[in-house]
Amino acid sequence: xxxQTPDLKxxxxxxxxxxxxxxxxxxxxxLVSTTTHEFNNVLMTIINYxxxxxxxKDDASRQKxxxxxxxxxxxxxxxxxxxxxxxxxxxxxxxxxxxxxLVEESLVLLEREFNKYxxxxxxxxxxxxxxxxxxxxxxxxxxxxxxxxxxxxxxGGHVLIKTEHNRETNTVxxxxxxxxxxxxxxxxxxxxxxxxxTKSGPDETGKGGTGLGLASCRDIIEAHHGRIRVxxxxxxxxAFTIKLPVVAKRVAPAPIVAAKPAIPSTISQP
Ligand SMILES: Nc1ncnc2c1ncn2[C@@H]1O[C@H](COP(=O)(O)OP(=O)(O)OP(=O)(O)O)[C@@H](O)[C@H]1O
Ligand SMILES: [Mg+2]
Numbered sequence: 657x658x659x660q661t662p663d664l665k666x667x668x669x670x671x672x673x674x675x676x677x678x679x680x681x682x683x684x685x686x687l688v689s690t691t692t693h694e695f696n697n698v699l700m701t702i703i704n705y706x707x708x709x710x711x712x713k714d715d716a717s718r719q720k721x722x723x724x725x726x727x728x729x730x731x732x733x734x735x736x737x738x739x740x741x742x743x744x745x746x747x748x749x750x751x752x753x754x755x756x757x758l759v760e761e762s763l764v765l766l767e768r769e770f771n772k773y774x775x776x777x778x779x780x781x782x783x784x785x786x787x788x789x790x791x792x793x794x795x796x797x798x799x800x801x802x803x804x805x806x807x808x809x810x811x812g813g814h815v816l817i818k819t820e821h822n823r824e825t826n827t828v829x830x831x832x833x834x835x836x837x838x839x840x841x842x843x844x845x846x847x848x849x850x851x852x853x854t855k856s857g858p859d860e861t862g863k864g865g866t867g868l869g870l871a872s873c874r875d876i877i878e879a880h881h882g883r884i885r886v887x888x889x890x891x892x893x894x895a896f897t898i899k900l901p902v903v904a905k906r907v908a909p910a911p912i913v914a915a916k917p918a919i920p921s922t923i924s925q926p
Contacts, residue, residue: 672875675850679872682803683796686765687739693768694735701728738764742795750880752903753789755819755830756781762798763817766806769861774812775805784821784828787900793876797884800869801832801896807855807864808836808894826902827882833895839888847886848874 702725709721738761759781763770770777805815813835822829839847846852853867877884881901888894 675868675872676875679796679800679868680792682799682869683742683765683792686799687742690765690768691735691739695732698728698732701725734764742792748790748792750788750790752786753791753794755784755787755789755794755828755900758791758795759798759817759819759830762795762802765799766802769806770815773806773809775809776812776814778814778816780816780818780820782818782820784819785902787828787880788903789880789900790876793879797873797876797898798830798832800873803863804869805832805834805836805894807859808834808838813893821902822899825899827899828902830898830900831895833893835893838890838892838894839886840890844886844888848884 705721705724705728709718709725712718712721741757741761759779763777763779802815802817809815815835816831816833818829818831818833820829820831821827843852843854848870849867850871851867852871853865855865857865859865874884877898877900883899885897885899886894887897
């Protein structure tokens with residue numbers, strides 16, 4: 657063994673920490689760009705329809721104006737809720753997590769982008785048992801998979817996001833399937849390697865091309881004692897499956913039987 661081994665190990669650890677840090681920016685960057693754009697859109701809608709309502713005094717125009725203003729306000733509220741949800745989750749703790757909520761929050765962040773690229777999202781979010789997870793990290797994984805899916809469908813397409821309880825493996829399976837170009841076998845073996853990318857650089861939305869997305873997904877899922885698998889068919893699409901172990905059910909504590917009535921019938925004053 658050379659003297660350099662501990663040094664190299666340290667460097668690898670340092671790079672891994674930097675990768676994790678850089679990847680955290682995926683979610684944060686998405687959050688900032690979505691909220692800024694969306695709030696601007698919402699404000700424009702509200703201002704323009706308020707003006708329209710003031711200009712046209714007839715009932716039909718005013719009704720339409722109020723409906724548009726309400727719709728814009730509701731969209732803003734959904735974004736705020738999702739931002740607040742993420743802010744609450746900004747801990748590094750592993751705790752029982754609601755996958756369905758995480759999927760919904762991630763989709764709010766990408767809704768605008770998916771509409772722009774004509775990508776239709778189907779959700780099959782079945783009731784699943786809770787998993788122990790770091791919500792931020794799982795959301796990071798979801799965003800990476802969804803952004804990859806979007807980039808694989810330049811001409812538009814379909815994404816299916818599914819959650820299901822796999823009783824055989826006692827895992828919660830999260831599946832992200834796209835109808836994109838697929839991945840040829842020689843590349844499929846390498847997609848989880850750090851820095852493996854077929855993209856020439858960031859696209860017009862500023863995303864993609866470092867080749868770290870899937871490497872960090874795999875690191876995160878392994879830290880959750882889970883598995884990440886891929887299946888792909890050229891010309892048909894790609895499906896990623898994440899398997900997270902189901903939380904072992906805690907035995908409920910035996911009810912405490914009160915020897916005396918819980919609420920005393922007379923209250924004595926000191
Ligand atoms: N859904 C998908 N459909 C087709 N190819 C995919 C898909 N997901 C990943 N790939 C392929 O795997 C490669 C590695 O993906 P990965 O997310 O790690 O890196 P990237 O998207 O190129 O860059 P970034 O680090 O910015 O995410 C991609 O460059 C692409 O060739
Ligand atoms: Mg990627």
